[in-house]
Amino acid sequence: MVGAVWVGSIELWCDAIIAIMFCGIAVRAIASLLRSEWTDPDVVAVDCTLRHAIAVVGEHHCANEIATRIEVLGADPVITNVSEVVKCGGGQGRCSRNIA
Helix, strand or coil: CHHHHHHHHHHCCCCEEEEECCHHHHHHHHHHHCCCCCCCCEEEEECCCCCEEEEEECCCCCHHHHHHHHHHHCCEEECCCHHHHCCCCCCCCCCCCCCC
16 A cells, blocks of 8 residues: 555654645555553544534644644544543643754
């Protein structure tokens, strides 16, 4: 699969992947590359209409913040982990990566 090879090469030098494609396609493209929630890059899928930015991998790290920042393009951030949704503070961490 060309897509998986391409994503794999990006994984070697980045902290985050913003995939402008439907969520299911992004999941299939990266699934075999995922190793650990602590070392995998954050992945945000943005649908091709720029309507939704979905944190797919790394929600407890920076993916939610990245999805929120993509809101400037008009995309609604889709946040699905419970600690962010109900603000209970039970998340495993906060974004410490430089995603300016």
